[in-house]
Amino acid sequence: MKPAPFAHVRPATVAEVVEALAAGADLDGGAKMLAGGQSLVPLLAMRLAAPSLLVDLNALPSLRGVAADGPDAVRIGALTRHADLLVQPYSVSGADLVAPGATGGALRNENGLTGPGAGAGDMPLLAEAARWIGHTAIRARGTFGGSLAHADPNAEWPAVALACDAELAVAGPSAERTVTAHRFFHGLLQTDLADDELLTSVRLARPRAWAFTELARRHGDFALVLCVVTELDAGWRVVLGGVAGTPVRCPSAEALLDAGERHPAAIAAAVAAAPEAEAFSDLHASAAYRRAMAAELAARALRDLRPGPGAAPVLGTEHVSSAALDPQNRAVTPPSPSASPERAGTLAVTLNVNGRHRAAACEPRHTLADVLREQLGLTGTHLGCEQGVCGACTVLIDGEPVRSCLTFAVQAEGAAITTIEGLAGPDGALHPVQDAFSRCHGLQCGYCTPGFVLTAVHLLATEPAPTRPVIREALSGNLCRCTGYTGIVDAVESAAGSMGGGGAG
Amino acid sequence: MTGPATAPSAGTSDGVGASPRRKEDRRLLTGNGRFVSDLQLPRMRHVAFLRSPWAHARIAGIDASALDPHEHPVFTAESPGFDVSLRALSALPGYVTTDQPPLARGTARFAGEAVAAVVADDRYQAEDALERIEIEWEPLPVTVRAWTDEALAADGTGVGRSPAPEPVPAPVHPEAPDNQLLSRTFEAGDVDGALAGSAAVVRRSLTTNRHGGNPMEGRAGVALYTDDGHLTFWSGSQVPHLVRNLLAEILDMPESRVRVIAPDVGGGFGVKAVLYPEDLALCLMARSLPGTPLKWVEDRAEHLTAACAARDHHYELTAGFSADGRLTAVAADAWCNVGAYSVYPWTAGIEALMAGGLLTGPYKVEHYRCTVRGITTNTTPAGPYRGVARPATVYAMEALLDSGARALGLDPVDVRRVNLIGPDDVPYRLPTRLVDDTGHYGECLEAAADRLDLAGLRAEQARRRREGGRPIGIGIACYNELTGLGRAASAGPRMPFRTGHEACTVRVNPDGRVLVLSGVTSQGQGWETTAAQIVADAMGVALDDVEVRYGDTDQVLWGFGAFSSRQAVIAGGAAHLAARAVREAALRLAAELYEANVDDLRLEGGRVYVAGSPEPVGSLADVARVAYLESNRLPAGFEPGLDATRFYDPVMGAFAAGVQLAAIEIDPATGELTILRWVCVEDAGRAINPQIVHGQVAGSIAQGIGGALYEHLVYDDDGNLRTGTLLDYLMPTSAEIPEMDIGHIERPADNPLGVRGVGEGGTLGPAAVLAGAVADAVGIDVDELPITPDRLWLALQAATTDGTSR
Ligand SMILES: Cc1cc2nc3c(=O)[nH]c(=O)nc-3n(C[C@H](O)[C@H](O)[C@H](O)COP(=O)(O)OP(=O)(O)OC[C@H]3O[C@@H](n4cnc5c(N)ncnc54)[C@H](O)[C@@H]3O)c2cc1C
Numbered sequence A: 001m002k003p004a005p006f007a008h009v010r011p012a013t014v015a016e017v018v019e020a021l022a023a024g025a026d027l028d029g030g031a032k033m034l035a036g037g038q039s040l041v042p043l044l045a046m047r048l049a050a051p052s053l054l055v056d057l058n059a060l061p062s063l064r065g066v067a068a069d070g071p072d073a074v075r076i077g078a079l080t081r082h083a084d085l086l087v088q089p090y091s092v093s094g095a096d097l098v099a100p101g102a103t104g105g106a107l108r109n110e111n112g113l114t115g116p117g118a119g120a121g122d123m124p125l126l127a128e129a130a131r132w133i134g135h136t137a138i139r140a141r142g143t144f145g146g147s148l149a150h151a152d153p154n155a156e157w158p159a160v161a162l163a164c165d166a167e168l169a170v171a172g173p174s175a176e177r178t179v180t181a182h183r184f185f186h187g188l189l190q191t192d193l194a195d196d197e198l199l200t201s202v203r204l205a206r207p208r209a210w211a212f213t214e215l216a217r218r219h220g221d222f223a224l225v226l227c228v229v230t231e232l233d234a235g236w237r238v239v240l241g242g243v244a245g246t247p248v249r250c251p252s253a254e255a256l257l258d259a260g261e262r263h264p265a266a267i268a269a270a271v272a273a274a275p276e277a278e279a280f281s282d283l284h285a286s287a288a289y290r291r292a293m294a295a296e297l298a299a300r301a302l303r304d305l306r307p308g309p310g311a312a313p314v315l316g317t318e319h320v321s322s323a324a325l326d327p328q329n330r331a332v333t334p335p336s337p338s339a340s341p342e343r344a345g346t347l348a349v350t351l352n353v354n355g356r357h358r359a360a361a362c363e364p365r366h367t368l369a370d371v372l373r374e375q376l377g378l379t380g381t382h383l384g385c386e387q388g389v390c391g392a393c394t395v396l397i398d399g400e401p402v403r404s405c406l407t408f409a410v411q412a413e414g415a416a417i418t419t420i421e422g423l424a425g426p427d428g429a430l431h432p433v434q435d436a437f438s439r440c441h442g443l444q445c446g447y448c449t450p451g452f453v454l455t456a457v458h459l460l461a462t463e464p465a466p467t468r469p470v471i472r473e474a475l476s477g478n479l480c481r482c483t484g485y486t487g488i489v490d491a492v493e494s495a496a497g498s499m500g501g502g503g504a505g
Numbered sequence B: 001m002t003g004p005a006t007a008p009s010a011g012t013s014d015g016v017g018a019s020p021r022r023k024e025d026r027r028l029l030t031g032n033g034r035f036v037s038d039l040q041l042p043r044m045r046h047v048a049f050l051r052s053p054w055a056h057a058r059i060a061g062i063d064a065s066a067l068d069p070h071e072h073p074v075f076t077a078e079s080p081g082f083d084v085s086l087r088a089l090s091a092l093p094g095y096v097t098t099d100q101p102p103l104a105r106g107t108a109r110f111a112g113e114a115v116a117a118v119v120a121d122d123r124y125q126a127e128d129a130l131e132r133i134e135i136e137w138e139p140l141p142v143t144v145r146a147w148t149d150e151a152l153a154a155d156g157t158g159v160g161r162s163p164a165p166e167p168v169p170a171p172v173h174p175e176a177p178d179n180q181l182l183s184r185t186f187e188a189g190d191v192d193g194a195l196a197g198s199a200a201v202v203r204r205s206l207t208t209n210r211h212g213g214n215p216m217e218g219r220a221g222v223a224l225y226t227d228d229g230h231l232t233f234w235s236g237s238q239v240p241h242l243v244r245n246l247l248a249e250i251l252d253m254p255e256s257r258v259r260v261i262a263p264d265v266g267g268g269f270g271v272k273a274v275l276y277p278e279d280l281a282l283c284l285m286a287r288s289l290p291g292t293p294l295k296w297v298e299d300r301a302e303h304l305t306a307a308c309a310a311r312d313h314h315y316e317l318t319a320g321f322s323a324d325g326r327l328t329a330v331a332a333d334a335w336c337n338v339g340a341y342s343v344y345p346w347t348a349g350i351e352a353l354m355a356g357g358l359l360t361g362p363y364k365v366e367h368y369r370c371t372v373r374g375i376t377t378n379t380t381p382a383g384p385y386r387g388v389a390r391p392a393t394v395y396a397m398e399a400l401l402d403s404g405a406r407a408l409g410l411d412p413v414d415v416r417r418v419n420l421i422g423p424d425d426v427p428y429r430l431p432t433r434l435v436d437d438t439g440h441y442g443e444c445l446e447a448a449a450d451r452l453d454l455a456g457l458r459a460e461q462a463r464r465r466r467e468g469g470r471p472i473g474i475g476i477a478c479y480n481e482l483t484g485l486g487r488a489a490s491a492g493p494r495m496p497f498r499t500g501h502e503a504c505t506v507r508v509n510p511d512g513r514v515l516v517l518s519g520v521t522s523q524g525q526g527w528e529t530t531a532a533q534i535v536a537d538a539m540g541v542a543l544d545d546v547e548v549r550y551g552d553t554d555q556v557l558w559g560f561g562a563f564s565s566r567q568a569v570i571a572g573g574a575a576h577l578a579a580r581a582v583r584e585a586a587l588r589l590a591a592e593l594y595e596a597n598v599d600d601l602r603l604e605g606g607r608v609y610v611a612g613s614p615e616p617v618g619s620l621a622d623v624a625r626v627a628y629l630e631s632n633r634l635p636a637g638f639e640p641g642l643d644a645t646r647f648y649d650p651v652m653g654a655f656a657a658g659v660q661l662a663a664i665e666i667d668p669a670t671g672e673l674t675i676l677r678w679v680c681v682e683d684a685g686r687a688i689n690p691q692i693v694h695g696q697v698a699g700s701i702a703q704g705i706g707g708a709l710y711e712h713l714v715y716d717d718d719g720n721l722r723t724g725t726l727l728d729y730l731m732p733t734s735a736e737i738p739e740m741d742i743g744h745i746e747r748p749a750d751n752p753l754g755v756r757g758v759g760e761g762g763t764l765g766p767a768a769v770l771a772g773a774v775a776d777a778v779g780i781d782v783d784e785l786p787i788t789p790d791r792l793w794l795a796l797q798a799a800t801t802d803g804t805s806r
């Protein structure tokens, strides 16, 4: 399961992206944009997609972040990671987000960075929805824009976008344009984007009240069905995901809410009868079940309505100069992963692994996992699925757990990579997490173990005293076939204790 | 809360009965594991297989002319040497032997079957090359299910006597025009008479879901043939000696020139106890390319479509009960989908014969009739998977008992109590003539009920029924796990070999430290540690001074490998016997050297003591030095060296008792099922390493839960696998698997170590427990697995509309 060859280019501005897309359009396999790679790379690995050119958006840090867009809306950069939206209030750096055609309506602070309290404030609906997306490692890489562009009907963001009257800013060869969410989603994995267009940012109305409910087979799976209910200035929105090829609104239910009806059963009945809730059957659920669950989730949403917070605090913000609208000027902050010219064939790549600079010769299509294993001899990183699901290949990149099977080695240049080989002390002393795995029998065959250990190291760095349920949730992006997880959870709990976190349930 | 029920057996701090840190842990935790997929050799090249996109199709032509044959050698069934086949043999009357070619020959019989193979410098380029091979296909009609509605209707009676199967339009193998590769009827007593005289007769019709082992490391192999005629095959195999034996036979090579090495293996669960066509193909290719090591690592997509799966069964069941809940008779018809080929060496009979042989489980049944069949279809071959057939048969048996209890208005636990084989009944001869010599089921059941707080949960259940609240239900599974099968009860269906024994060599090196060469292999079971504990204890040396090697056919005399919960019983027995023998030899020599009576000597911590004196007179190292380096000091009649090899065969086997109970809660609005509590009590005999035993039980329960609630290999009518990635084939994560309360009763078995096997038992319970718990909670019989929210909700809807919910 390895991608076909492609050339890789990492533009630093939106204009360069558009240029690269135009150039790539003439190639045999065309061009494709790479954002978080959490949906695209599995397709490349299965060779269901085989573009000739991969236009990597990850050198556009100006597209990562959340900003207030007027008092009643937020603007989210297309490159904003799912994880960025989990932590409130939003204070993500590097956001330089403006509405296309705006003349000073958008907000950002002096240096292009939004500091604590000076960002987009809260939008708890986004944090709640982000929680449901995959697992830590998926959320660390996957992007808001990538999810919308991928347009999986069972995904969270498309439904949220529809429920917040999203306006999607699209850049292309001609002038930037804005598409409403309503018009953006055409069908299963189909959007309004042309091959030479990219999504740059999305404006979401801030709901006055909201609820998000979802059913999934396992923790972190795509939704079987989900329901987002919002109260916007423009009225109520009831949006269902997972019933049709795109997220759908339920006008009859919305009309009831607009008319003041708040009874969960009434709304559920409207959803159950709505032609929009006409559902499909697949492996995981029948149409009848999906439709019924849409109604059930709508009822639950009504019971669970929560107030949206007030408008964003307008602190230290200023009007954007029109200069910021010039795509060439977008990268006001120095991009951390620098732009790179188009590269193909075998390349010399330098990776910073476990504190050492290691040289490798690889093609753009070589995954970080394969380069670590095959070229650098770091075979502790294992492959169990090459689809991002099993977590065996998890490594830390700049401290964050990342699927090395979904990351290309060329993308990891300049970052600090930690693999399982880098955890023990220089004297060979095991890291407390490694030690606890051994003490608590947290491993049997040991194949899944490196991924679990690194995920646990990250967990304990962010949450020093997790309870057992928290540990179980945090590790749910890693599969172990041997242990039944008991020993692993014991180990992480014990490591927390020995690392000073202690006191966990 | 999750500790063992009883104190570990007495022993030294790291000997038998203790849980020292595992010897294998450090390398696995630091990224220094030695998995086949990690292996790199000079000149190594990589192999990728082109697999059939059709479930059943004739191969009209293969065109690889777009590839440079030097750069990318391509192999097909037409390549020199590829005219050989795997033929799994069985002496079962009526068994149809079929060929499994290394690469599909003439016809592809399942989607995912390897048709061609290509060599390249890395896997990326190998997959590039696959795209340049053209195959012309002529699709054939496809069979996906092993039973037809007509067959079920024709039988329907569930009395173990169904009509003969009919010829089908496009049989999978010409040798079996009706697709039936085997059938056997087990019969004891007078079923019809007993049923006629029963107070209640219940029928169930159950379908279990195909799923598979999915070890986190897929299959992997590196084959190197050198031009001096030696083949080395590194393989993630559970059965390296069997692999050597067969490769030598098929390749017509002396066994001494074939070496199979199974280093660290990332999980097996039975899936890797098979010799696969890809393995054979890889070795044949290596023979064609002498000097070039060829590596193939199975990816997950390949694993899901081409590694053997299991548990695709249908059961028509009837049971009779007396008024007090005693089983009067059990009759059954079972259809097992064996997939497209009879897997080597276990044959297409592996599941069907196990199903018929152990269906009645730990319950006393005198009158029994069961017809089982293995039906070939255009799906991935079925093979051994942890628990072989019994997760399905335990589900079947417990479903009958639940239905019986309900029909008679009896408490379901009481119905188990009166039917379980008890200590007074042993030795108990099962209706299939196997002998159960344990009878500790009742004890496990009572202990499990206490740990679950059954009485408290029943009260809560009643309260919720009265006052409202999500329904809760309790499910029960009692099972007997036949472990460590000796020659008289050997695993597998009458194959031309018996897997009852295992060899072990224990060698004292000149420095007095001990090397153990064991015939079984390990895929995570911690054998390196367990074997060392056994030997350290039996010899009287420190655990640190014992090294264990396994998995290399050049190092180890003989072993069948790891399957069928046989490691501890058989290989443990062999290790113990060999260690005792070396200890004796060392002491005999010591007696001469120290001029003492051998009966007064003992070995402890590697030192030699004479009775009555607290100070050692010498050490094992001193003795070993003489044995190897100072032959001038060897007394007359002593050979140099200090080692012993012993085989062990338990002849029968050791039944391990197990009971699982769980409480679940159902959300009727969504059909979601939440596990509230899970209890398992097993009799694993004497636990050599309680922590490892615990881990085996927990891991196997988790796999059982996966099979009951999530995992399903789904084929469409054209034979395409629709669950070809781990986003569709759902394995449970830490968020789905509950905390488990695992208890042990230790009733030593009749073998040198008093042990029983524990590898599989846990998988046997969950399907029965969860299906039973659903019925208990909401009165809906679960007749089909897995139990999904969708199915449960639909059943609840149907029950509400037609009022059938009890
Ligand atoms: C194990 C696993 C579990 C997951 N679970 C969930 C889940 O529960 N819910 C969920 O919603 N998602 C889930 N995902 C998918 C994940 O959220 C992806 O991150 C997301 O769907 C795509 O975002 P990406 O940034 O990774 O995009 P990529 O994979 O990089 O790209 C996806 C597609 O969008 C295009 N694209 C990306 N960015 C742009 C842009 N700015 N403009 C135009 N086109 C663009 C790409 O060309 C490509 O076609 C899961 C993924 C994995 C591997």
Ligand code: FES
Binding pocket: A382, A383, A384, A385, A386, A387, A388, A389, A390, A391, A392, A393, A394, A403, A404, A405, A406
């Ligand atoms: S998640 Fe990368 S190999 Fe499974």
Ligand code: FES
Binding pocket: A442, A443, A444, A445, A446, A447, A448, A449, A479, A480, A481, A482, A483, B216, B266, B267, B524
């Ligand atoms: S220890 Fe084997 S997969 Fe986790």
